Amino acid sequence: MHIKSDVAISDSGFVFVPATGESFTVNPIGAAIIHMLKENKSVEEVSKQIFENYKTDMATVEKDMNDFVAMLKQYSLIDTND
Amino acid sequence: MTKQILTIAVTGLNAIDSPGPGVPVIRGLKEAKAFNARIIGLSYESLEPGIYMHELVDKTYQIPYPSSGVEVLFERLKYIHNQEKLDVIIPNFDAEMFSFIKLASELKSMGVHTFLPTAEQFEERQKMNLPDFGKKYDITVPASEAVFTAGKLAEVLKEFEFPVVVKGKFYDAKIVYNYEQALSAFNDMAAKWGVPVILQEFVRGTEFDVTGLGDGKGNTVAAVLMRKQYITDKGKAWGGIAITDEKLLKLTKHFIKETKWGGGFELEFMKDKEGEFYLMEINPRIPAWVYLAVGVGQNIPEALTLLALGEKVKPYTSYESGKMFIRYSWDMIVELKEFEMISTTGEL
Structure with a gap:
């Protein structure tokens, strides 16, 4: 599962989709997740990294990751060819 | 080397909640690299704001409504040409296009150039002919x-x-x-x-628009894609963003290649949730949001002028997506004398 290659994200968490002109704002953790997914890391790898970098438990990370990925799919930011 | 000065007449100087393309076309012409533009405004009513924008429009003449007939318009254009020595006319209203297409060859024999679709192209893209148009050129259109x-x-x-x-x-x-x-x-x-x-x-989806320029031989000279971001209750874009979409660009090039479109145009598409583009409307002229195209690197009014003069134009192949336009209104203070002048003499 990958973020569409043309989706651009700035350091401030501003996401821009050149094909539709849509833009979104994500918080720093959301931005970190999108950056990692753009680097072709798997959801599991991203979850592990978040778990290691933030004071939280794995169950919470996995639940939040599922929610976040569902949102990325809903807004068509995920490459459907995967 | 000094740039040549071209005298270009432009219609569509109105700027109500459904603004005409004249003023943005003029802004593009004023920013042209190939020439300096002297602008002659052609207006229908005395309250069209462009008439009073003296930094953009050098002189304005009122012209008769299309309903007055082609001959009456031609007589008026002959008079204006005698006064101003026009090089090019860029008409910008759907309703007047037919008259200007009809007059194109007579105008050319006077030395006034236009770059417009043919009468056949103009006719077959009419809203009522859209289903046949879609069939003929293999473009998905809604049933109508x-x-x-x-x-x-x-x-x-x-x-x-x-x-x-x-x-x-x-x-x-x-x-x-x-x-x-x-x-x-x-x-x-x-x-x-x-x-x-x-x-x-009714096609449920998101609207996308394209403005572009065909050279009349099937080649795309310019094409810029836009999604409306802020829409007025008339459905007009009050803000929009330049986008890139390979499928939509391919469709646009297909339209130009198949129809051999000559002149500026606007294509209105609806993208449904399956990602299918429906061509909803073809406007046979430059749209009011054309200044976005100029702003992202494709000066369509300049290229159209050069094509009208028979010059070779290097097609634009890219532009900066992600740039936006945001429209605004601005109250000008106008002396009654100016209003009087255009109202009584038809010139300002």
């Missing part, structure tokens, strides 16, 4: 039907499922949900724009 009398409305509506889009011959569109609303919209559109009124299948 022309209705000439209110008595036929109920019968034609049977072919559609509500909601249905009721469209005026030249402008305006209304989404209706039942027969009563359809009848009211039909009467409104017929009174305003005449018949036929067009019934069109």
Whole structure:
């Protein structure tokens, strides 16, 4: 599962989709997740990294990751060819 | 080397909530790299704001409404040409395009150049001909039907499922949900724009627009894609963003190649949730949001002028996506004397 290659994200968490002109704002953790997914890391790898970098438990990370990925799919930011 | 000065007449100087393309076209011409533009405004009414924008428009002449006929318009243009020695005319209203297309060769023999679609191209892209157009050029279009009398409305509506889009011959569109609303919209559109009124299948989705320029031989000289971000209650873009979409660009190039379109245009597409693009409308002229195209690197008014003069133009192949336009209104203070002048003499 990958973020569409043309989706651009700035350091401030501003996401821009050149094909539709849509833009979104994500918080720093959301931005970190999108950056990692753009680097072709798997959801599991991203979850592990978040778990290691933030004071939280794995169950919470996995639940939040599922929610976040569902949102990325809903807004068509995920490459459907995967 | 000093740039040549071209005298270019431009219509569409109005700027109501459905603004004309004249002022943005002029802004593009003023930023042209190949020439310096001296602008002659052609107006229909005394309150068109462009008339009073002296930093953009050097002189304005009123011209007769299209309903006055081609001959009356030609006489007026001859007079204006005698005064100003026009090099090029860029008409910007759907309703006047027919007259200018008809006059193109006579104008050319006087030394006034235009770059317009042919009468055939103009005719076959009319709203009422859209289904045949789609079939002929293999472009997906929504089902639509022309209705000439209110008595036929109920019968034609049977072919559609509500909601249905009721469209005026030249402008305006209304989404209706039942027969009563359809009848009211039909009467409104017929009174305003005449018949036929067009019934069109409602396509749920996101609207995308393209402005571009075809060289008349099937080649794309310019094409910029835009998504409306802020829409007025007339459905006009008050803000928009330049986007890149390979599929939509390919469709646009297909349109130009197949129709051998000559001149500026605007294509209105609807993208449904399956990602299919429906061509909803073809406007045979530059749209009011053309300054976005200029701003992202494709000066369509400049390229159109050069093509009108028979010069070779290097096609634009890229532009900066992600740039936006945000429209605003601005109250000008105008001396009564100026209003008096254009109202009484037809010149300012």
